[in-house]
Amino acid sequence: MEQQEKMVKLAVNGGISFGSKLNAKQLVVIAEYMLEEDELELTTFQQLYFEVLESDLEFVQKKFEAVGLSCYPVGNFVKSLRTCNFCKGAEQEGMPVAIELNHRIAGKAVPVTLRPAYTGCPIGCGEPLVNDIGVMKMKNGYNLYVGGKAKGLDAQAGTIVMEQVQPVQLYEAVDKIIATYAEHGKKRENFFKFVNRYGVENLKSQLTDNPFE
Template sequence: MVGEKTIKLAINGGIGFGSKLTSKQLLVLAQYMNEEDELEVTTFQQLYIDIPASKLEEAKLAFERVGLAHYPVGNFVKSLRTCNFCKGELEEGMPVAKEINRLIAGKAVPFTLRPAYTGCPTACGEPLVNDIGVIKRHNDRYDLYVGGKAKGLDAKTGDLFAKEVTEAELYMMIDYLIDTYASNGKKREQFGKFVHRYGLEKLIAGIKAV
């Protein structure tokens, strides 16, 4: 419908071996585009597509039917960026990455938050330059980093928040970090700046009290 309001969705093929889309998925995406429309490829393993508001729910269902994941765009937790799991699904913790994504992607936060997961210390998923970064160690334990930043002249690597935690501890800590940021972050305050203002030590002390 000409002039109809559109809603931007972030799309990807979910967490798997590499960031891949099938031809079937591309065909479904194309059904919601006019010939002159464009898909925007982001640096975060997502495609942005503008959907007419009246077709939003129908489009979400169509995407889900072919295995496309969709997320809101704006001040939300983005879908989890991952490495390509080159050494295997279980060895590199793909189920853990899926569960982290299920727990946090799309949650409302003061400013867009980029989480990243990587299946071994080679760290192809660049967890140290994202807001929340997870590195799976070789002993089924996980290191958790906070406050990394890839862009800008103030780019920096994240600070170690917790070392060699269990899977259950990892979920609890990520949940705590996002809830604390959602409750205490100022409007449009980036997560790294929040960590700096709120205090890494205070955040670490808070998790010990949970």
């Protein structure tokens, strides 16, 4: 019996912009690689799940990226950054910072899927306080939170670990947090449980052992 080729799941979105949107050209390209009976799964993290033949993966990614779609692996990786709508403007709410942060962390391997979120003001439309890692722009700086959990009887807001930091400090801090989780997290241990076991103060110490200049 002939063995069927493996299908690979790909996460796709329109990148970080003013809201979660796709244009007509992007939708047409996606439809090119779907059969009539195929379905797209829309996740709560502003992504579409799309299945493609493993042998076509690289080619399809290039086609998608050519029309402005961003592609990410599905599984035990850092998700693409969930964001707000930047309703007060790209610069005022820090869209360039969100784009750079997403570029640095999305797709990194971790023990279990990690969900980061960003919002450009205290209204918090990007829901940073109830995701694994949250960033909130406050005036001219950025606050960083860890250990939020949106679901379950033990749902809770994240704990602030840095306040009013500048972009370079923010990037390095998030990089360190993810690296610490990747190194010390147990197999299948989600980030919320890791933070409770490892300790928020221990995480903070990772950020202050080598003070930022």
